[in-house]
Amino acid sequence: MKSKELLMELHLDIVKNKLSHAILINTNNLSEIEKFKLEFVRILFCSNHSFINDQCVWCKKVLTNEVLDYVSVGDGHSTIKKDEIQNIIRKFSQSAIETRGYKIYFLIGVEYMTKESANSLLKFLEEPPANTFAFLITRDISLVLPTLKSRTRNYVLWEELNYLENNSLKELLHIENKYEILLFGIKLKTKTKEELIIYVQDLLDQKSLFSNEFWISLLVEFKSNIESQINQQLAIEKLLIGLYEL
Ligand SMILES: [Zn+2]
Structure with a gap:
């Protein structure tokens, strides 16, 4: 599902007054989530729950970052700490600061939550105060x-990533013959240094998908070769040779 479709679905839930209090989103594109957050909070707070910005006082407040009953924690890569969770619980256990009455928090990168952090959140997820919504x-x-x-209602967002072809990851996991490796190499060679770094970091972030340790070490080496000013074409050649040898 795309983030626009999810927004539409959640918008209906808001209108019907049956929005789930705890929602988990699995996404392959964190920058899309940044846009989603703002848009969703705006729809929720909007005086009319309008799907498009109707310029009401609440829409304006959200878009200028003036809403106090909204918190976002985590960057998608680092650990979410127990005291960050406890701060949210403390803040949101009280009634909303603003008259709109809603309270909403986003935790970005819940896979990096310690067990302690998670445990302190569980009860709050199960018995949330009125009008309090959690997005994990x-x-x-x-x-x-x-x-x-x-304890959450779960959704999967799959966006096309602009820095790699839609099927690249799938392709990569199922490269079977040398011709395919060659084609993959040709594709890689059209990327800029920055695109390659984002691409390989994205793969490494999802390394639970890879069962093969050699694969991971190959990617780590590729990334460090690209980052250190080594000839980019040479770094790609080395990666391809590694793939040939798998
Ligand atoms: Zn509005």
């Missing part, structure tokens, strides 16, 4: 603690 975001649902995902 992950890039890899298989790494999320089962106790968390059993």
Whole structure:
């Protein structure tokens, strides 16, 4: 599902007054989530729950970042700490600061939550105060603690990534013959240094998909070769040779 479709679905839930209090989103594109957050919070707070910005006072407040009952924690890569969770619980256990009455928090990268952090969140997820909504975001649902995902309504967002072809990851995991490796290499060679770094980091972030340790070490080496000013074509050649030898 694309983020626009999810927004439409959640918008209907808001209108029908049956929005789930805890939602988990598995996404392959965190930058899309940045846009989603703002748009969703705007729809929720909007005086008319309008799907498009109707310029009401609440839409304006959200878009200028003036809403106090909204918190976002985590960058998708680093650990979410227990005191960050406790701060949210403390803040949102009280009634909303603003008259709109809604309270909403996003936790980005819940796969990096310690067990302690998760445990302190569980009860709050199960028995949330009125009008309090939690959004848990992950890039890899298989790494999320089962106790968390059993308490949330779960969605998968799959966006086309602009820096790599849609099927690249799938292709990569199923490269079977040398001709395909060659084609993959040709594709890689059209990328800029920055695109390659984002691409390989994205793969490494999802490394639970790879069962093969050699694969991971190959990618780590490729990334460091690209980052250190080594000839880019040479780094790609080395990666391809590694793939040939698998
Ligand atoms: Zn509005």
